[in-house]
Amino acid sequence: MEAKLIEGKALAAEVKREAAQQTEALKAKGITPCLAVILVGEDPASQVYVRGKINDCAQCGIESRNIRLPEETTQEELLARVDELAGDPAVHGILVQLPLPAHIDEKAIIDAIPPEKDVDGFSPVNVGRMQIGEPCYLPCTPAGCIRMIESTGVPIPGKHAVVIGRSNIVGKPAAMLLLAKNATVTICHSKTQNLQAICASADILVAAVGRAGFVTGDMIKPGAVVIDVGINRGADGKLHGDVDFETAAQKAAWITPVPGGVGPMTRAMLMLNTVEAARRAMEK
Numbered sequence: 380m381e382a383k384l385i386e387g388k389a390l391a392a393e394v395k396r397e398a399a400q401q402t403e404a405l406k407a408k409g410i411t412p413c414l415a416v417i418l419v420g421e422d423p424a425s426q427v428y429v430r431g432k433i434n435d436c437a438q439c440g441i442e443s444r445n446i447r448l449p450e451e452t453t454q455e456e457l458l459a460r461v462d463e464l465a466g467d468p469a470v471h472g473i474l475v476q477l478p479l480p481a482h483i484d485e486k487a488i489i490d491a492i493p494p495e496k497d498v499d500g501f502s503p504v505n506v507g508r509m510q511i512g513e514p515c516y517l518p519c520t521p522a523g524c525i526r527m528i529e530s531t532g533v534p535i536p537g538k539h540a541v542v543i544g545r546s547n548i549v550g551k552p553a554a555m556l557l558l559a560k561n562a563t564v565t566i567c568h569s570k571t572q573n574l575q576a577i578c579a580s581a582d583i584l585v586a587a588v589g590r591a592g593f594v595t596g597d598m599i600k601p602g603a604v605v606i607d608v609g610i611n612r613g614a615d616g617k618l619h620g621d622v623d624f625e626t627a628a629q630k631a632a633w634i635t636p637v638p639g640g641v642g643p644m645t646r647a648m649l650m651l652n653t654v655e656a657a658r659r660a661m662e663k
């Protein structure tokens with residue numbers, strides 16, 4: 380079987396059109412959604428991602444603030460900037476690009492973002508709300524994964540979904556959202572035994588490991604939906620997913636590419652969250 384491609388780029392364009400329409404409607408009511416993105420340091424990959432987010436904002440008619448701080452910024456200085464944006468009524472969403480330099484405590488920074496401006500969905504309040512199924516900002520990467528799975532038309536309820544990875548920003552919330560969609564969920568990690576067999580029983584497989592080509596065709600159930608979250612830059616300078624695309628595509632029914640898969644969808648979901656933050660600010 381040769382898998383069909385889940386076109387992340389095309390789907391992302393559709394989501395951004397939705398965000399653009401909603402932005403238009405908000406502007407007509409006198410409110411322009413605004414996202415502040417803070418990048419500390421010069422990490423080249425982070426610079427690319429941040430540039431992407433700023434471009435997406437422009438495409439959607441969303442205002443953006445691109446805040447670049449030097450590597451040696453102290454935690455107190457960064458907290459002060461976050462507080463300033465937290466108190467600025469013109470700013471609806473705050474995103475602090477991760478990872479932060481080692482001398483800054485990520486948790487302290489994330490905790491300083493008010494939940495109503497936490498468009499990444501990383502703050503404890505949003506994580507807790509997601510867990511109990513209350514309205515919240517869903518984390519962009521996992522929400523993008525769900526939307527990609529749904530785009531295939533393969534129903535999620537009752538399916539065995541396997542997530543490889545349990546990070547707070549990808550693996551864990553992806554598993555939680557799949558559970559909320561009534562999948563039967565298994566979470567795998569570096570201590571998991573029989574990983575190959577568990578993966579090979581997955582109707583839906585989400586790979587968020589951070590190792591290029593980690594998931595090979597022999598780990599995939601024929602006809603599965605395979606979502607590759609991994610973004611690994613190889614020695615060749617190219618991006619590689621966590622899934623070995625060639626062998627996986629021989630087994631899967633649906634598969635996401637890297638690049639052009641989950642990455643662009645992540646950014647598109649961020650636009651929707653930003654518009655939602657502006658709408659909630661207006662209603663308040």
Ligand SMILES: NC(=O)C1=CN([C@@H]2O[C@H](COP(=O)(O)OP(=O)(O)OC[C@H]3O[C@@H](n4cnc5c(N)ncnc54)[C@H](OP(=O)(O)O)[C@@H]3O)[C@@H](O)[C@H]2O)C=CC1
Pocket residue numbers: 520543544545546547548549550567568569570571574587588589590608609610611641642645
């Ligand atoms: N497309 C997008 O928008 C995004 C992509 N990414 C990419 O997704 C990938 C994962 O990111 P992130 O979750 O932040 O990464 P982390 O490094 O935080 O988490 C990796 C997870 O993979 C698990 N793992 C590592 N090695 C193995 C192994 N041999 N067998 C089974 N499990 C293993 C780890 O297990 P343990 O917990 O036991 O250590 C951990 O839970 C990266 O490539 C990252 O670049 C990330 C964010 C957004």
Ligand SMILES: Nc1nc(=O)c2c([nH]1)NC[C@@H]1CN(c3ccc(C(=O)N[C@@H](CCC(=O)O)C(=O)O)cc3)C=[N+]21
Pocket residue numbers: 427428431474475476477478499519520610618637638639640641642643645646
């Ligand atoms: N606070 C915070 N929120 C995040 O959402 C966040 C973060 N920090 N830190 C890093 C990870 C990673 N991440 C990506 C988003 C888009 C692409 C993306 O658009 N990738 C393109 C390629 C881009 C390129 O050429 O490098 C693609 O896959 O096609 C990749 C990775 C968001 N993250």
